[in-house]
Amino acid sequence: MKFWFLTEPETIGVIIGVFFGIVSRIYMLRTDYRQYPTYPHGKLIHLSLAIIAAGLGAILVPALLNKDYTAVTFLTLAAQQFRDVRNMERQSLEKVDQMELVPRGNAYIEGIAMVFEGRNYLVIFSAFVASFFGIVFAWYWGILAGLLSLIVAKIFQSGKNLGQIADIREAQVRVEGPDLYVDSVYIMNVGLPSNQKIIQKHGMGLMVTPKNQNVKVTIANLGQRQAILHNLSTILGVYRDSGEPALIPMTKLNLETGELAVFILPQIADTETAKQALRRVPVLENAVRMPTESAARSKGGK
Known part of the structure; x- marks a missing residue:
């Protein structure tokens, strides 16, 4: 029995894009000594958003290739959604910060909220790149591009210490x-x-x-x-x-x-x-x- 999706470059490209988008978010998501995001519910929220972001980035490629330019407008909705995520993180951390013996402070909280928003855009980037190369060239080029996008995501994951x-x-x-x-x-x-x-x-x-x-x-x-x-x-x-x-x-x-x-x-x-x-x-x-x-x-x- 043949794998039907191997004959559909758009389908396999989207699958590769979604896969690498989710992998990039898992790669960037961890609960460290700060215990944030919390486990398991905090991680579940961010992984769910990663699936949405990966789907948007991957599906964007066939939409553009088919000249369905109105699909790009969905990115504006995604941007609004991720800004809401940033506001959610900010409000949650501000409430938790009131219970700390040594609080984080507003600047630190804003930085954490900004990071969580930005990492969703990195997910879209990874999914888009992997999907683009998988559809336009070949599936193995999509995998290679997806691996390279993980390196880029790692570079932009965090700033200086x-x-x-x-x-x-x-x-x-x-x-x-x-x-x-x-x-x-x-x-x-x-x-x-x-x-x-x-x-x-x-x-x-x-x-x-x-x-x-x-x-x-x-x-x-x-x-x-x-x-x-x-x-x-x-x-x-x-x-x-x-x-x-x-x-x-x-x-x-x-x-x-x-x-x-x-x-x-x-x-x-x-x-x-x-x-x-x-x-x-x-x-x-x-x-x-x-x-x-x-x-x-x-x-x-x-």
Whole structure:
């Protein structure tokens, strides 16, 4: 018995496109230390959307080849749907964030929501590319193009980490009377002797040294700094409970050098793990600033 779809290039092209679209989403979807998306229901939602996105991307090719240009208008509906997904993720994370001892912050939440929207477009891209090559050329070219699209999706899956733009080192935590310092950077005033003892016992300090002028402005962003504190607290734990403002993790800038001092009270007092966790903190897209690219700072800029 012959496989009937082998004689229908459009059908097999669409199947290949849908397959690689779904595979690309599975490839990009994982539940990590942040426990988001949740398992299994959060993953089920995103995989269901992946099937829809893959179908749109794959079917778009035969529609264009058959000169059915009105089918392209369905992409606008898909874009609206994925924007609704972004809003859904934002609202969900904002509600969950209210229960965190060290919240993510609005900038981090917006970045996560933006990523989930963007990855649906990568699914459409993978499905479209695999379907196009499978229909126009041959099914094996569709598979090859689908594999290459997975590489592209992996490249655009995530941006830079903090370790790529800054150097991380351990810093000394000092309590001088009521004043708390990380190296020479003043952090805050700690009035209660009991809190001073807790900080002396459990406090840990890290210093983030920017590699260039642009990074100085990026790590000064309050949203980026909150993301640093949230990730460290999630991985290492945090030695505090609600209603204890004196024991909250904090970041402060060294205004002369642009370095960022990080003070945390971890449950797991492992400096190497803390430095590695800090290196892996994502650089938020909406926190990136590039003042050196400004025409005002270039020679002869007006």
